[in-house]
Amino acid sequence: MIMDTTQNDLTHLFQQLGLGHQPKEIEDFINKNKIKHHVHLADATFWTPAQRNFIKEALNEDAQWSELVDQLDVLLRK
Template structure:
């Protein structure tokens, strides 16, 4: 069975955050760039549940992993 494809906005919904394009852009601008050596899940902007979800998505190579990687790249990108 093929893994579902999740959109960036769905990840924000899963994290309990506003998921419209403007809110996503604002969130990333507000909390970026993360230090190069800081894993996404360790960023101070997440609560414990959000952090666990992000960490487990990558560790378990879950169907969310690709979009979490996209968020990780977005939040580590320097201007």
């Protein structure tokens, strides 16, 4: 059994989503893309279909990314 030792942080989450992952790029993305309280994160209009699927899978399967996806959700609602 091989253990995945990849460090999971917002930088890596943004890489997984195919987004710019430098600190300034992450900050700009969060500042530009806000979600209303009644909109589910995966239903936000700015995701591509692949990004939307990744987010849904991360949350539904309680995958290694789910905690970071939750963190991103909070940041996009501030």
